[in-house]
Amino acid sequence: PEPREEFFEKIRTFVDGLPEKLREYHDLLTANEILQARTVETGLLPPEVAKDYGVTGPVARGSGIDYDLRRDDPYG
Known part of the structure; x- marks a missing residue:
């Protein structure tokens, strides 16, 4: 319709x-x-705390952690 x-x-x-x-x-x-x-x-999350909590993606990068699973540990 x-x-x-x-x-x-x-x-x-x-x-x-x-x-x-x-x-x-x-x-x-x-x-x-x-x-x-x-x-x-x-809402600031220092890198050490982010690592302790195991955050990933944008939250980790926002905390200053230069790690991208797709780039650093691809499964393909």
């Missing part, structure tokens, strides 16, 4: 409002002092 016109209207409304929402989200994440005070420097 063909999509209903009301579906397209909802999509248009959403897309039309997206630029303003993106500006709002950008400002919230980059200029809000309260949010930054609560989040900057949180």
Whole structure:
């Protein structure tokens, strides 16, 4: 079945409002002092702790561990 016109209207409304929402989200994440005070420097995982917990992938790389299983220990 063909999509209903009301579906397209909802999509248009959403897309039309997206630029303003993106500006709002950008400002919230980059200029809000309260949010930054609560989040900057949180969630840091030193390499030693990351290794102890056995983290992998982006979390390990974010902790400064230069290890990629696909590159360093491929199974193919």
